[in-house]
Amino acid sequence: MSDIPETLAAHLAREVTSLSHCWRVTRRDGTVSGFTDHDRPLTVAGTSFEPQSGFTASEARETLGLAADTVEIEGAISAATITADDIAAGRWDGATVETLLVNWRAPDQAGTIRTQTVGRITRADNRFVAELDGPEAALDRIGGRWFRRACDAELGDERCGVDLDDPAFSADGTVAALVSADTIRVDGLDAFPSGWFAEGRLTATSGASTGATVRVLSHRVSGEGTDLVLWRDDAGLPVPGDGFTVVAGCDKRFATCKAKFANHLNFRGFPHLPGNDAAYGYATEGQVFDGAPLVP
Structure with missing residues (x-):
């Protein structure tokens, strides 16, 4: 919903206007940045909006009903503000973006015309395009629980x-x-067997990628050392000398929950849920029907 003050509304009613767009971006870590499509810096409500990133916006529209409207903003990747490493590490994902309409001759005449969140960012030729989702986008997300054999809880959460x-x-x-484009050799994990951290999460604690979290695809122990294969998603790997914290992985199976974590009483899946084969199955000689659990 637009919030246009009377002073700005009066300016909009004029035949000639001096308008620009400003974007106040608040990341999930609390960092606030300001950008504008004007050719000079503007200060609005205590926030400085800088023009050097060359922000431009696509056509924006709002429709009646519950359909999700999206807007795209495009800008240059800047070493001072928006870096390729930050985008790859997901530091801008889910950021709140307030779009302001500003009279650049009198920046105190400004109004918020929409508030959205960063849904998806793509990069090409040292530029980025961020897709901004409105509140209606949340209606497209599946809510509630999944009824399936695997656990639907996140390892370590309250459930x-x-x-x-x-x-x-x-x-x-x-x-x-x-070791390779997606594999690092690490020290400090000698006490853990191969596969212990597969499907886990690795968080960098030092170096250029401090704070970035990546998924561990594979954990291998061999005579040459301990290797972790990481899900890169175009992000650079930690470099030698960087520290990290890694947590054990869970493949969401009941047997793993019981044997690895001794947490089977909190298992949030349905291991006895019949599959499609049950609809076509039939009793045959030699099968055991003693009521024993299908999953040990």
Whole structure:
């Protein structure tokens, strides 16, 4: 909903106007940045809006009903404000973007015309395009629980109950070497068997990527050392000497929940849920029907 003050409304009623757009971006970590499509810096409500990123916006429209409207903003990747590493690390994902309409001759005449969140960012040729989703976009997201054999809780959350601060499920390490484009060799995980951290999360605690979290695809232990294969998503890997914290992974199976975490009483899936094969199955000689659990 637009919030246009009377002073700005009076300016809009004139035959000649001096208008520009400003975007106040608040990241999830609390960092606030300001950008404008005007050719000079503007200060509005205590926020400085800088023009050097060359922000431009696509056509914006608002429709009646519950359809989700989106707007795209485009700008240059700048070492001072928006970096490729920050985009790849997801630091701008989910940021709140307030679009302001400003009289650049009198910046105190400004109004908020929409508030949206960053849904998707794409990069090409040292530029980025951010897709802004309105509140209606939340209606397209599936809510509620999934009825499936696998657990639908996130490891360590309130529904799961596993204490990830337990030394058995988390560890600190250091990157020793880069093995390949998606694999790092690490020190500090010698006490854990192969596969323990597969499907887990690695968070950098030092170096240029401090704070960035990536998913661990594979955890391998061999005679050459301990290797972690990471989901890159175009992000650079931690470099040798960087520290990190990694938490154990969970494949969401009941057997893993019981054997690895001793947390089967909190399992949030339905391991006995019949599959499609049950609809076509029939009793045959030699099958055992003793009422025993299908999942140990």
